[in-house]
Amino acid sequence: MKNEILFNLTYGMYAIGVKDDKKASACIVNTVAQVCNDPNMIAVSMNHNNYSHECIVENGIFTVSVLSEDTSGAVIGALGFNSGRDIDKLSNVRHKILAEGVPVLKENICCWLLCRVVNSVETPTHTIFIAEVVAGSDEAKGKPMTYDYYHKVIKGKAPKNAPTYQAEQPEEELDGNSWVCTVCGYVYNDPDVPFEDLPDDWVCPICGAPKSAFKRK
Amino acid sequence: MKNEILFNLTYGMYAIGVKDDKKASACIVNTVAQVCNDPNMIAVSMNHNNYSHECIVENGIFTVSVLSEDTSGAVIGALGFNSGRDIDKLSNVRHKILAEGVPVLKENICCWLLCRVVNSVETPTHTIFIAEVVAGSDEAKGKPMTYDYYHKVIKGKAPKNAPTYQAEQPEEELDGNSWVCTVCGYVYNDPDVPFEDLPDDWVCPICGAPKSAFKRK
Numbered sequence: 001m002k003n004e005i006l007f008n009l010t011y012g013m014y015a016i017g018v019k020d021d022k023k024a025s026a027c028i029v030n031t032v033a034q035v036c037n038d039p040n041m042i043a044v045s046m047n048h049n050n051y052s053h054e055c056i057v058e059n060g061i062f063t064v065s066v067l068s069e070d071t072s073g074a075v076i077g078a079l080g081f082n083s084g085r086d087i088d089k090l091s092n093v094r095h096k097i098l099a100e101g102v103p104v105l106k107e108n109i110c111c112w113l114l115c116r117v118v119n120s121v122e123t124p125t126h127t128i129f130i131a132e133v134v135a136g137s138d139e140a141k142g143k144p145m146t147y148d149y150y151h152k153v154i155k156g157k158a159p160k161n162a163p164t165y166q167a168e169q170p171e172e173e174l175d176g177n178s179w180v181c182t183v184c185g186y187v188y189n190d191p192d193v194p195f196e197d198l199p200d201d202w203v204c205p206i207c208g209a210p211k212s213a214f215k216r217k
Numbered sequence: 218m219k220n221e222i223l224f225n226l227t228y229g230m231y232a233i234g235v236k237d238d239k240k241a242s243a244c245i246v247n248t249v250a251q252v253c254n255d256p257n258m259i260a261v262s263m264n265h266n267n268y269s270h271e272c273i274v275e276n277g278i279f280t281v282s283v284l285s286e287d288t289s290g291a292v293i294g295a296l297g298f299n300s301g302r303d304i305d306k307l308s309n310v311r312h313k314i315l316a317e318g319v320p321v322l323k324e325n326i327c328c329w330l331l332c333r334v335v336n337s338v339e340t341p342t343h344t345i346f347i348a349e350v351v352a353g354s355d356e357a358k359g360k361p362m363t364y365d366y367y368h369k370v371i372k373g374k375a376p377k378n379a380p381t382y383q384a385e386q387p388e389e390e391l392d393g394n395s396w397v398c399t400v401c402g403y404v405y406n407d408p409d410v411p412f413e414d415l416p417d418d419w420v421c422p423i424c425g426a427p428k429s430a431f432k433r434k
Contacts, residue, residue, distance in 0.1 A: 012227030
């Protein structure tokens, strides 16, 4: 069996909002699923190394912002390819802090959920948090972004902490004019605008890395 | 919060293959997610009332056939809206039985996985089985069917045992020429072929119920 067949499982794209003692933070996950409808409960899988994992274990509360197809790659990059231990990931992302201290995104999301952890189960690399949905946005709008859409249209990659990350991801066929981001793996190969012609302050649309972080493939 | 916002979570469509002491059976689920990549592990959520739940608890083994957009509604209906306690659900569905005694579908699937349960966690209505992926098909093909595609294109409904089932599903606007299947909720309203003109042996494309199981809405 090739690990690639696991890419045929279908997921959405979600920002998980958390809090520590001092501030709010957030990360991107794709494995959220409803696991009970009386009461409404969801499961989310999160890597042990994630700062958000630590926050959820400590505070037992998190939000789910359901990303839409209009959510920009820059938002996903800001939340998905950096650690809340090191930086304020929300500094450039429009959000609001709920009364409970956890953040939800403010633009280009379909809806949000507020969740309280009721149980958890361990795997060798990830914890599956089981949580009751205790509140949510009044309505939903837009088209939910699928993980497939993120990969094919936004051309995003899985960070190493994702449960769906595979070390041997198949390489795409690339010509000599493709440039790859060494932080997140995003490939730039717009035939109309050569990489060299991009302005100096251009940044990776996925993770915000500077132009200097790109290498020719 | 309206329960409908939970419809914005993204899922795929899967046939879970199981076995009891005598025979193989299968059911349809939408909540399968990878939860570990070293080793590869998945989680699947299943209602306590499902016969497949009983089989997995007893034997600790199951398969996942990843349905593609080409999988017919009749296959989903045969496996999703009947109980393996009552009938041989696989009798009209092309499949093969693996050496381990569990079935995988043979046509119109993207790929299949063989899984051994290593842990489980309870919710009030469902068990989340955590399982290691111990084998799978050599390759994947076709486009995975999303739950959204199933609802919007195939016009399927969630059976009562699904974790995503909501009692107050919003009613579609229907004219007097729409007929609804009382078994699975499929709505027939083809403007070119009135329901009355369908042949007597016509059956519901989702669950296989006879014409007599339909009521005018």
